[in-house]
Amino acid sequence: MSIVQRLARPAILALPPVDIAGAPVPGTVRLDANENPYLPLVQGQPGINRYPDPQPLSLRRRMADLYGVTADRLWVTRGSDDAIDLLIRAFCEAGRDSIAIVEPTFSAYAQFARVQGADVVRARLTDDFRFDADAVIAACRDARPKLLFLCTPNNPTGTPVDPADVRRIAGALPDTLVIADEAYGEFSDQPSLAAEAEGNVAVLRTLSKAYGLAGARIGCLIGSPELVDLVSRVSPPYPLPGPSIAAALDALGPERMPIHRQRVADLLAERARLAGALRGVDEIRSVREGGNFLFLEVADPEDLARRLAAAAVRVRFRPNAAPGGVRITVGTAEENAAVLGVFGLAADRPGRRASVVRDTKETRIALAIDLDRDGPRQIDSGVPFFDHMLDQVAAHGGFALTLACDGDTDIDPHHSVEDVAIALGTALNRALGDKRGIGRFGFALPMDETEAQVLIDLSGRPFARFDGSFATPAVGDLPTQMVPHIFRSIADSLGAAIHVRVSGENDHHKVEACFKAFGRALRQGLAIEGRGDALPSTKGML
Ligand SMILES: *Cc1c(COP(=O)(O)O)cnc(C)c1O
Numbered sequence: 083m084s085i086v087q088r089l090a091r092p093a094i095l096a097l098p099p100v101d102i103a104g105a106p107v108p109g110t111v112r113l114d115a116n117e118n119p120y121l122p123l124v125q126g127q128p129g130i131n132r133y134p135d136p137q138p139l140s141l142r143r144r145m146a147d148l149y150g151v152t153a154d155r156l157w158v159t160r161g162s163d164d165a166i167d168l169l170i171r172a173f174c175e176a177g178r179d180s181i182a183i184v185e186p187t188f189s190a191y192a193q194f195a196r197v198q199g200a201d202v203v204r205a206r207l208t209d210d211f212r213f214d215a216d217a218v219i220a221a222c223r224d225a226r227p228k229l230l231f232l233c234t235p236n237n238p239t240g241t242p243v244d245p246a247d248v249r250r251i252a253g254a255l256p257d258t259l260v261i262a263d264e265a266y267g268e269f270s271d272q273p274s275l276a277a278e279a280e281g282n283v284a285v286l287r288t289l290s291k292a293y294g295l296a297g298a299r300i301g302c303l304i305g306s307p308e309l310v311d312l313v314s315r316v317s318p319p320y321p322l323p324g325p326s327i328a329a330a331l332d333a334l335g336p337e338r339m340p341i342h343r344q345r346v347a348d349l350l351a352e353r354a355r356l357a358g359a360l361r362g363v364d365e366i367r368s369v370r371e372g373g374n375f376l377f378l379e380v381a382d383p384e385d386l387a388r389r390l391a392a393a394a395v396r397v398r399f400r401p402n403a404a405p406g407g408v409r410i411t412v413g414t415a416e417e418n419a420a421v422l423g424v425f426g427l428a429a430d431r432p433g434r435r436a437s438v439v440r441d442t443k444e445t446r447i448a449l450a451i452d453l454d455r456d457g458p459r460q461i462d463s464g465v466p467f468f469d470h471m472l473d474q475v476a477a478h479g480g481f482a483l484t485l486a487c488d489g490d491t492d493i494d495p496h497h498s499v500e501d502v503a504i505a506l507g508t509a510l511n512r513a514l515g516d517k518r519g520i521g522r523f524g525f526a527l528p529m530d531e532t533e534a535q536v537l538i539d540l541s542g543r544p545f546a547r548f549d550g551s552f553a554t555p556a557v558g559d560l561p562t563q564m565v566p567h568i569f570r571s572i573a574d575s576l577g578a579a580i581h582v583r584v585s586g587e588n589d590h591h592k593v594e595a596c597f598k599a600f601g602r603a604l605r606q607g608l609a610i611e612g613r614g615d616a617l618p619s620t621k622g623m624l
Contacts (some may be wrong), residue, residue, distance in 0.1 A: 091173060186403030213236075220232070238371075262286070265291055266372065298325075338486070360425060375411045421608055438508050444489045445501040450509070458484070537603065539578075582599075
C-alpha cells in the first residue's frame with residue numbers, strides 16, 4: 083500500500099472527483115454551468131461571466147517548468163495557504179490525527195489543524211533558532227503525526243533547513259508525510275526539494291513572495307501524482323479566479339524572468355545592507371536574515387512599537403518566537419529608510435529605479451533600470467545589434483539595465499526596436515522623477531572618421547531632431563532607418579528634447595557613435611551633483 087493510501091482519510095480516498103461542468107471549450111454552445119451569458123460589467127476582464135478552468139494546463143505547465151517537475155506532480159492552489167488546508171483536510175481525521183510543526187514557525191499550520199480538529203505536535207528550534215533534525219524526529223516518533231510541516235527558510239526566524247535533514251527525517255518517519263514549505267525558496271541558497279517530492283516528501287511553493295503576486299493568491303503543492311490526485315478531491319470545484327490565472331501567466335512570462343531574478347538579488351542586497359546597519363544599534367540584541375525579511379530581538383518591544391506607530395511603519399511583533407521578537411519585511415529603499423529612521427539611523431537618498439512592462443500584440447517587454455548603479459546590464463531585445471547599442475547607452479550612461487523583449491522579429495525588427503525605445507524612455511522618465519526639467523546636457527565624440535553630437539534637454543517637452551544619413555540599409559540586423567526613429571521614440575516617452583547630429587563615412591561607426599554620445603549625454607543628466615547624498619531639487623536645497 084502506498085503512503086498516500088495508508089495515511090489519507092478513508093472517506094477522501096473513497097470520494098469521487100468533483101462534479102463540474104468541465105473546462106470551457108472554444109466553439110461550443112455552453113449551457114452546462116448556469117452561467118450568465120452577458121459580458122460582465124467590468125473593464126478588462128471579458129471572460130469572468132464564465133467559470134474558470136479548475137486547473138488551467140497552461141499555468142500548471144508553466145509552474146511545473148519553473149520548479150523543475152512534470153505537470154502531473156503539481157496542483158495549483160489558492161496560495162500555498164490553501165495547499166496547507168487541503169493537505170490537513172485530506173489526511174487528518176478530527177479528534178484522532180495530528181500534524182507536527184517546529185516552533186516558532188508560520189502560524190497557518192496549527193490554525194488549519196485546529197479548524198479540522200486535528201492535534202498539533204510541537205517540536206522546537208534550538209534556543210539560538212537552529213534546526214535540530216534529531217529533536218524533530220524524537221518529537222514525532224511516538225506521536226506519529228500524519229503530516230510534518232518544515233518551513234525552509236523558516237518564517238519568522240529565517241532558519242534554513244538543510245535538504246539532507248529533510249531527507250533524513252522522511253527516512254526516519256515512514257508514516258508521516260513531510261512537507262517542505264519553500265515559500266521563500268527563491269531567497270535562499272539551499273536547493274529546492276521539488277524534484278525529490280515523491281513518496282512521503284512534498285513541497286509547497288508560492289508566487290506571493292518572490293513573484294510579487296500575493297494579491298492573486300496562487301501557489302502550489304508538489305508531490306507524487308497520487309498525492310496530487312488525492313488533494314484534487316478535497317479542492318473546491320473552481321478554486322482559481324480567472325483574473326489570478328491570467329495575472330500568474332503574465333507575471334511568469336519568460337521575458338519577465340530576468341527582472342524577477344534581479345529583484346530577488348536586489349532584495350537580498352538590501353536585506354544585507356539593513357542587517358548590517360541594524361547590527362550596530364544598541365537596543366537590538368540580535369539580527370537574523372532569511373527569506374525577504376529580518377528577524378530581530380529587541381530590548382524593549384513596547385517602546386519600539388510606540389516609535390513605529392508614530393512613524394506609521396508596520397512590522398510584525400513575534401513574542402511567541404522570542405520575547406522581543408520582531409519580523410521586518412525588506413521593502414523598497416524608501417520603506418527601509420523609514421525603518422532605519424525609527425532606529426535612529428540616517429535615511430539614505432531614495433533610489434532612482436523604475437520598471438516597465440509593456441505588452442502589445444507585437445511585443446512583450448519587461449524592462450528595469452537603476453540610475454544609481456553602474457550595471458548589471460542584461461539586454462535581450464531580440465535584435466542583437468540593437469542590444470549592442472543599448473548596452474552602449476547604459477554603459478556610457480552609467481546605469482543598470484535589465485531588459486527582455488519577446489517580439490515579432492521573425493516578421494521585422496521594427497516593432498521590437500520601437501517598443502523597446504518607448505519602454506526605455508518611459509523607464510528613464512519614471513526613474514528620474516523630480517529631476518525632470520532642470521538639465522541641458524550634451525556630448526560630442528569622434529570615432530575614427532565619424533563625429534557624433536547629442537544634445538539633451540530633460541525639459542518634459544518632447545522634441546527629436548536627427549541630422550545625418552546612412553548609405554546602407556542596415557547595420558547588423560538593425561535597419562538604419564530605425565535609428566532616427568529610436569531617438570524620436572525615446573524623446574517622446576522620456577519627455578526630452580534630443581538633438582542628434584552625425585557625419586562620417588562608415589555607417590557602423592555612425593550608428594554606434596550616436597548611441598555612445600547619447601549615453602554620455604544621459605550620464606550628465608543622470609548624475610547627482612554635490613555630495614551625492616542630497617535630494618536633487620529644482621530649488622537646490624532640501
Ligand atoms: C507567506 C507564506 C505562505 C503563504 O503564501 P500564500 O501562497 O500567499 O498563501 C506559506 N508559507 C509560509 C511560511 C509563508 O510565510
